[in-house]
Amino acid sequence: MNHTALLPGSFSPITLGHSSIVDKILPLFDKVIIGIGVNSQKSHWLSIEDRKHLCELVFKSSPKISCTFFNGLTSEFCRANNIKYIVRGVRSFTDFEYEYQISQTNKQLAPELTTILLPADSHLIHVQSTTIFDIIKYGGDTSSFLHPQVRDFLHTKINNRS
Amino acid sequence: MNHTALLPGSFSPITLGHSSIVDKILPLFDKVIIGIGVNSQKSHWLSIEDRKHLCELVFKSSPKISCTFFNGLTSEFCRANNIKYIVRGVRSFTDFEYEYQISQTNKQLAPELTTILLPADSHLIHVQSTTIFDIIKYGGDTSSFLHPQVRDFLHTKINNRS
Amino acid sequence: MNHTALLPGSFSPITLGHSSIVDKILPLFDKVIIGIGVNSQKSHWLSIEDRKHLCELVFKSSPKISCTFFNGLTSEFCRANNIKYIVRGVRSFTDFEYEYQISQTNKQLAPELTTILLPADSHLIHVQSTTIFDIIKYGGDTSSFLHPQVRDFLHTKINNRS
């Protein structure tokens, strides 16, 4: 049988935390889809095109991984793409509570779905999207959070903006 | 003595979770007031008139239950209406923390007030206002979350919108 | 209809926190039963007889309140005594999680049961059975935690012991 996992998220931007999660589950799946949510109510400092571009940069040498936009219900997206597993990293209690509630909603809408949670490595638990923006903007060091190619892209973008 | 309970909330929309809480405490009170908050800073996808209409639909056969808007301090509303008990459902830790802090504020402003928390039934813990909107919008099944009459109203409304 | 509430616990010893909870819910019920659990796996520094004696001391002027031992399943005790409401104080997150799980077990064993949680007043959130023992033993002041008659009893008992 063919197993596909969805890693949904905003990826604003993709971090070492995300790719660490993909690396861990990749051996178990035939295909991993990076699903970049486009209907989130959160405002993002990165356009969805930039977010997808950075995901593709990071995973370009992995033929089992593809990056795609998705909107609408996660459960419908999974059914349409024959996905049975959703994977999410969990850094904190608030994360856990949120993921738990979402997993139960997905379960109710699509009982065949399984949500897999992976505890973030402890040296990455504090990496957050808005923090990263601030660190780059004010000249902090992001090398422990971000892939080099993502870092280069963002430093250029943010410094040109101001 | 006459006992009145206030169930304050945004009711955006009323769910099976809310009416389950009302059912549980109704025998203990002479009157239960569904207090639809109108000064909340949250943006809602349902107007306050629609929210009140749906509450009234759900509770129309219960003479002990009334639905009303309220704004301002909960403690002042309670004093003005001779209410000594505030009732809230709790689904999660974040809920609990929020309710705990609000209960202590109310206690300090009006020491005669008692806050009663009811644990949500475990099959309803994941029902959230924004989730419901998405599920209806993208064609998911809401029958385990919503009363039939609420479901009909919302399906019509959301489908006409788009 | 006749409404009875059960306040189950170890009451080792009864504190101002317990009686504050009873005071708050007493107007809603015809009868409140203080249920002193005798099959708890926790070891206690107070015998169950002493614990019951102290509860009776505290509530002796309240005809609606009775104190009793109970063992076995809470849900069976409630059924045998026609109790529909279980009341518990909640001081903390760990408390909340424990109470939530117990309430769901009770709900599954006896669907007619409702668990009511009351947030402890913030100045009492740190009162714990083992702490009280230590405070008395080492001469600390317990007047903000304990009823005078409980305090007298325990001071005598603990000082005579050593």
Next chain:
Amino acid sequence: MNHTALLPGSFSPITLGHSSIVDKILPLFDKVIIGIGVNSQKSHWLSIEDRKHLCELVFKSSPKISCTFFNGLTSEFCRANNIKYIVRGVRSFTDFEYEYQISQTNKQLAPELTTILLPADSHLIHVQSTTIFDIIKYGGDTSSFLHPQVRDFLHTKINNRS
């Protein structure tokens, strides 16, 4: 490549919650090992032989699943058996915190290990070992928690004891 998952636990007794977790991850692995910990400091009301017997009863028709005792460090057991994935169900915040800390310890001792957490289905979140013992002992209904063959075994055992 051959993928093996370890589901460590006390299985005192195995519940529908455990087998639900195994069912969810089984398609991803070539082999799943039910690892019954024998060096836990918790006292159990079921002998390790009974616990293993019940696991084998439940999984006897699944050739990919084996049941075994293990003691010592989980990370060493995994290395000795070429296991890269540890799977655990998570019912609550306290569970999550515990699992998170254990996963980080295992990661530090054996960086090649990945811990996968599966949120327990919400109707099973309140199933706990000691609760099950009490429910059986006092005649409650365990059919929503336990497999029929486990239930039969335990009812006989506990009723004969008293």
Next chain:
Amino acid sequence: MNHTALLPGSFSPITLGHSSIVDKILPLFDKVIIGIGVNSQKSHWLSIEDRKHLCELVFKSSPKISCTFFNGLTSEFCRANNIKYIVRGVRSFTDFEYEYQISQTNKQLAPELTTILLPADSHLIHVQSTTIFDIIKYGGDTSSFLHPQVRDFLHTKINNRS
């Protein structure tokens, strides 16, 4: 050596909770800087000038305390001002989680930084900025939350507004 502590926050407005924290740590430091964050994404009902004015009112008789705006990375501000200690009050679990993550980010950006968390006194745990606004607006009593001079300022301001 000279020790300086930074108490960063939005101080919207300064409360008895904040000054209680300053009082507790003041003996340990030669200088305490009240750092009023101006780049926060939160919208505030008080201008930063008003917030600074109220902090200065409260601390005007303490020569060791100064009030200043700051924006950008906390870690950069600390380096520029030779600050090694950041102090924050913690009222709740959500607070703790947030502070924990921020402390780890700061640690990574500036390893010489130490974050000190002080548990808020239990009678102040429910004081929140938006709550205070509502209480003043609707005529509630703020004397247990606010310094008299802050109260006077805000009552005048809010009542003139409407």
Next chain:
Amino acid sequence: MNHTALLPGSFSPITLGHSSIVDKILPLFDKVIIGIGVNSQKSHWLSIEDRKHLCELVFKSSPKISCTFFNGLTSEFCRANNIKYIVRGVRSFTDFEYEYQISQTNKQLAPELTTILLPADSHLIHVQSTTIFDIIKYGGDTSSFLHPQVRDFLHTKINNRS
């Protein structure tokens, strides 16, 4: 003025986490007392003499630090030794809740006491006393948790035991 901090704990054994906390607060105090609790109800695999010996080994070159047993109420010990500050590391939510409650008890018994909580560095959050024992017993690597001199002592002790 002379400032003394108490770091109370079981130190079973002292870890890099403990000394990291001492290092961070040492500049703020004239004296730091490592208070090894002898009346804890927890059973320990290390005698209190061994625990004190290991603390002294670790801190022997720091004249401002002393190691001592203490029993009874922390608040009484602080009064007797003119200590105004208690320092504790916090690794997790459960830790935080426990520390919060203890800090409020101490505050009530001795209002002049301030409790300072320091978030554990994220790479040390999973270090626990019982885990350490198991890791040594089963031959795991403790170099990221323990000082070399503590490691040597414990490896010898535990290997001689079995």
